[in-house]
Amino acid sequence: MPAPNASTPHTPTSELDIKSILLLDDDSDLSDALKSLLEAHNFVVTTASNGLEGLRESMAMDFDVIICDLLMPGMPGDMFYLAVKTVKPLLADRFIFITGHRGNPKVDEFLASTEAVVIYKPVLADELVSMISFVLQRSDRRK
Numbered sequence: 818m819p820a821p822n823a824s825t826p827h828t829p830t831s832e833l834d835i836k837s838i839l840l841l842d843d844d845s846d847l848s849d850a851l852k853s854l855l856e857a858h859n860f861v862v863t864t865a866s867n868g869l870e871g872l873r874e875s876m877a878m879d880f881d882v883i884i885c886d887l888l889m890p891g892m893p894g895d896m897f898y899l900a901v902k903t904v905k906p907l908l909a910d911r912f913i914f915i916t917g918h919r920g921n922p923k924v925d926e927f928l929a930s931t932e933a934v935v936i937y938k939p940v941l942a943d944e945l946v947s948m949i950s951f952v953l954q955r956s957d958r959r960k
Contacts (some may be wrong), residue, residue, distance in 0.1 A: 887958060
């Protein structure tokens with residue numbers, strides 16, 4: 818079987834190839850699993866376990882997509898988003914939030930105040946890839 822390449826689409830959206838993703842989650846098992854999944858779809862994935870680490874990474878590079886857990890120690894996802902939006906506003910529409918806290922008033926209020934995409938845990942592979950495609954397309958339209 819030939820190795821996949823740019824001319825061999827292996828996902829529904831071929832533009833998913835060679836895109837950079839910043840993945841923030843304090844759950845190392847979930848982070849490792851998502852990183853493996855995303856790398857299997859030809860993404861270049863940088864991981865961070867908290868908002869401060871993620872902020873350093875996002876200052877060093879303009880990621881195509883930022884996948885961010887909302888409730889993390891230190892700097893939670895909402896504070897990370899607001900910091901990134903302040904210093905690199907072009908990245909604000911590239912966020913996908915993941916959370917296991919559906920119905921939490923603070924989480925719901927924050928999500929309602931953004932145009933960000935949200936995925937509730939457990940994260941399904943197909944849903945994540947589909948949301949990444951959506952964010953990439955939305956970002957391309959706004960350029």
